[in-house]
Amino acid sequence: SQTIHQWPATLVQPVGSPLSLECTVEGTSNPNLYWYRQAAGRGLQLLFYSVGIGQISSEVPQNLSASRPQDRQFILSSKKLLLSDSGFYLCARGGTGEQYFGPGTRLTVT
């Protein structure tokens, strides 16, 4: 089976601190990977997607960045968090058209 892991599950960080969220995928090679954010009570917003190692496409200009150092690893980072970065961060992998979400990381910036 193809499993998506996200780490950590929850995180509380002060404004101005750095961020690193990790997503790893099992059971498939060279998957398309995606980062979405869901603000409280809102819909999902696409942040980044990647079709392979080192290939990142950004959808929304902001203080976040993404990297894909390994085939099955996708990392979301920030050098300095803002209050508006709070939300539910979801990693997704592409299948044969459809996308499946990981369990998510709930980030609160204080």
Added chain:
Amino acid sequence: QQPVQSPQAVILREGEDAVINCSSSKALYSVHWYRQKHGEAPVFLMILLKGGEQKGHDKISASFNEKKQQSSLYLTASQLSYSGTYFCGTTGGGGADGLTFGKGTHLIIQP
């Protein structure tokens, strides 16, 4: 551009039917439907592709009108477990594009 979902919220009795709609102002290649329970990640329900192909759960049905750029999700004989927020996500092309999601439809099923 973000697709528009309607209605925003629905309250049903167990066993009743519901239809959730998703419409876009631009041409669509695919429509994806998800259900999200409070505090959890969205769960894939169905994908509908331009040309008529569909993939998803046996107990879920949906339609995709390519000309009108609209999709509808049909929930029949609703069960308590159907409660949650339903999102449609769309793509305009067939590549690796991410999804553009609607704001969601809140569905509450009462016993």
